[in-house]
């Protein structure tokens with residue numbers, strides 16, 4: 001029987017930090033509000049394109065799998081912040097990592113995107129349509145931030161994570177998954193004035209809008225429901241779950257999802273304090289950090305759950321394989337920068353104005 005398993009993992013978090021104290025200087029907010037309402041203490045601001053973040057994460061994932069780009073036959077890149085509308089950013093990454101002739105496409109399901117791409121990769125491999133798929137979740141969200149809108153400006157950050165999915169004879173990998181959407185609610189979390197609906201006008205500013213409490217309610221409901229469904233479909237009881245790796249949008253959403261699944265805090269991976277919400281990148285970054293910290297043992301039962309713009313939601317239950325250490329390492333890194341998070345965000349303030 002043919003199965004598909006994750007054999008490599010990697011991340012790229014850009015060096016420039018934007019702390020809550022930094023935010024207090026450009027937005028009408030404060031550390032106490034952000035910490036208690038979201039759990040976020042700081043986030044990263046990229047000085048390079050999204051494709052470059054994705055390249056570095058991908059090189060680490062390939063090395064961990066003992067592979068090079070030339071071994072990959074399909075790249076699925078989950079992102080809602082492509083370098084350009086055309087071409088797909090995944091094709092740029094294909095060239096950068098030397099994945100000669102590999103298929104490449106972007107997947108936009110906002111914050112749920114990584115699980116959409118990962119479950120597609122699993123099915124492509126299990127069906128025999130691909131041998132080795134590189135799945136990336138990568139975002140450069142900070143160019144869209146408007147610091148006059150404090151409810152969104154404090155939430156998002158930049159980063160990338162990647163995994164390699166390969167065929168195996170071992171009964172491991174994805175056991176069950178759930179994908180869903182509700183387009184009727186699309187306007188409660190959207191970035192307007194960025195697509196062709198604007199027509200030929202070029203004099204309108206990108207417009208990141210969110211009804212926070214409405215998104216919050218739906219995220220708690222759908223992440224909990226989808227998570228419980230994949231656990232039941234995997235044939236697990238709640239005690240069988242070793243680790244929940246949820247999308248990192250808000251620590252209160254994570255806590256509510258964990259409660260719904262009956263999980264104690266030690267069975268939930270949380271790193272939102274360091275990176276904020278990096279949309280499609282949160283789960284592969286968290287998975288990589290969980291492995292680096294020894295939180296995943298051979299044969300572990302993992303649950304992923306996510307929610308995002310669309311609205312979209314997704315969850316997956318998977319059995320980890322026998323290897324939790326990388327086969328190799330890569331020295332891939334971003335070009336160094338001395339710029340601070342505040343330096344890199346000065347253009348946003350020129351465009352939208354300051355929130356203080």
Ligand SMILES: CC(C)(COP(=O)(O)OP(=O)(O)OC[C@H]1O[C@@H](n2cnc3c(N)ncnc32)[C@H](O)[C@@H]1OP(=O)(O)O)[C@@H](O)C(=O)NCCC(=O)NCCS
Nearest residue numbers: 029030033037111150151154212213215216249250307308
């Ligand atoms: C955005 C979010 C943190 C706001 O928290 P909340 O408890 O729902 O707060 P509300 O939006 O009801 O606002 C409460 C008050 O805080 C204020 N507020 C909002 N953002 C603030 C900020 N950054 N700093 C200080 N005050 C803020 C509001 O203006 C409001 O003030 P008012 O009562 O005087 O009108 C929360 O709704 C959330 O996390 N939603 C989900 C967002 C998300 O995950 N999006 C990505 C989806 S993947």
